[in-house]
Amino acid sequence: MSFNSTTNSLLKSIPALERKPTKAERTRAEILQAALDFFWSHPFRELTIGGLMSSTSAGRSAFYQYFEDLYDLTETLLRGLEAGILEVATPWFEGEGDPLPLLKESLGGLVRVCYERGPILKAVSDAAVSDERLEKEWNGFLARFDGAVTARIEQQQAVGSIPAFEARPVAVALNRMDAALLIEAFGSRPRRQPQPVLDAITRVWVSTLYSQTTQRSQ
Amino acid sequence: MSFNSTTNSLLKSIPALERKPTKAERTRAEILQAALDFFWSHPFRELTIGGLMSSTSAGRSAFYQYFEDLYDLTETLLRGLEAGILEVATPWFEGEGDPLPLLKESLGGLVRVCYERGPILKAVSDAAVSDERLEKEWNGFLARFDGAVTARIEQQQAVGSIPAFEARPVAVALNRMDAALLIEAFGSRPRRQPQPVLDAITRVWVSTLYSQTTQRSQ
DNA sequence: CTTGACATGTGACACACTGTCAGTATAAAA
DNA sequence: TTTTATACTGACAGTGTGTCACATGTCAAG
Incomplete structure (x- = not known):
């Protein structure tokens, strides 16, 4: 009945220039969204890269493609x-x-x-x-x-x-x-x-x- | 010309009951003083147990005698x-x-x-x-x-x-x-x-x- | 003094998390 | 489909933590 309605809310592309988001953009947005979801129920100190990435479709190392830390x-x-x-x-x-x-x-x-x-x-x-x-x-x-x-x-x-x-x-x-x-x-x-x-x-x-x-x- | 004037400032014993501090009390005070000195020139995030204890006379493990973490x-x-x-x-x-x-x-x-x-x-x-x-x-x-x-x-x-x-x-x-x-x-x-x-x-x-x-x- | 008993301190270990890299798989372009 | 660039992975080394069995130091009673 419910589906993740905000997954793409972080991209904020200009509507006029809309085009299919590349894989990288989708993964990046997925990570950001996972972090955001996390912060609604846990403090920052409980966030680890491993934990964060295991709530996404990618593995831990993929994190470093998008963020330094x-x-x-x-x-x-x-x-x-x-x-x-x-x-x-x-x-x-x-x-x-x-x-x-x-x-x-x-x-x-x-x-x-x-x-x-x-x-x-x-x-x-x-x-x-x-x-x-x-x-x-x-x-x-x-x-x-x-x-x-x-x-x-x-x-x-x-x-x-x-x-x-x-x-x-x-x-x-x-x-x-x-x-x-x-x-x-x-x-x-x-x-x-x-x-x-x-x-x-x-x-x-x-x-x-x-x-x-x-x-x-x- | 200068000497460490505040080493014992953390004991705050009641003057009337003064007595020679035991070894443990001295070590504990030494650790607290080292931490205090540290905080005057570094943020908390740079403090590690190893680093702290290497500025005292005891080894790293001794820390756990006095503090949980x-x-x-x-x-x-x-x-x-x-x-x-x-x-x-x-x-x-x-x-x-x-x-x-x-x-x-x-x-x-x-x-x-x-x-x-x-x-x-x-x-x-x-x-x-x-x-x-x-x-x-x-x-x-x-x-x-x-x-x-x-x-x-x-x-x-x-x-x-x-x-x-x-x-x-x-x-x-x-x-x-x-x-x-x-x-x-x-x-x-x-x-x-x-x-x-x-x-x-x-x-x-x-x-x-x-x-x-x-x-x-x- | 010497001894014994308790207090204090240590090195070595297992653990959790991090950041990197060479190599593999996948997506996009041709 | 093939090619090429992009995205991803598993395995590794590094850093700091906390714990344990054991070693050493201290001090009072004999």
């Missing part, structure tokens, strides 16, 4: 995730007009994407600590958001919608909070309810950036 | 760190009177302790993703702070010093931000300046908890 594979998943997140974050990053609704829209999109692909997020961040190369990619991924948020804060500080303070450390703080919270909430089953997570994140962002605070100095 | 050793370091942090966090958790200065004192202490022992923090959080047992300990460690912060928020919401909202998710968000930021800032050399980190953390905590926000609803 498990971290390389994981990096591929990260790239897809980054694209997805960047897309939903656009409103606040680039939108015009009242920034508060834009921020809320972006945070809502972020939570939605991470709810849908939480295990990828968790797998990547787990894997990153064990591999220098992937760790750099992961840090780069985070740093790109840090940069974008910093720029946006500074731009809005210039026009007075955000109070004056050193933008980057606050941007980093907010982004790290997002990442840690989203991983914890949606990284593995059972996932938490998205709404309270969104509410908490929104509260912290909004009060940090858009509330007229009366912070007494030291 | 590297995660067990790392757990020992976590326990010491938790004690240190709990101590400096007391003011806001338990103090009486105007909560804002208490919070600032606690956050200041937190940043100071983590600046001093950042590599431990990073080593533990790195190691945790690779080992189920240590991961549980680490989550427990975080959860204890979540609980304490949640309780404190709710108590102050009851007396009106903090606005009404669901306390736990916000507590979790703030704690995860702290952890991620402190690890990133102080987890490995070169460490960042403590002051901007403290400022950013303080800003987020204070504006989230103690500023009269005018958050427009959705």
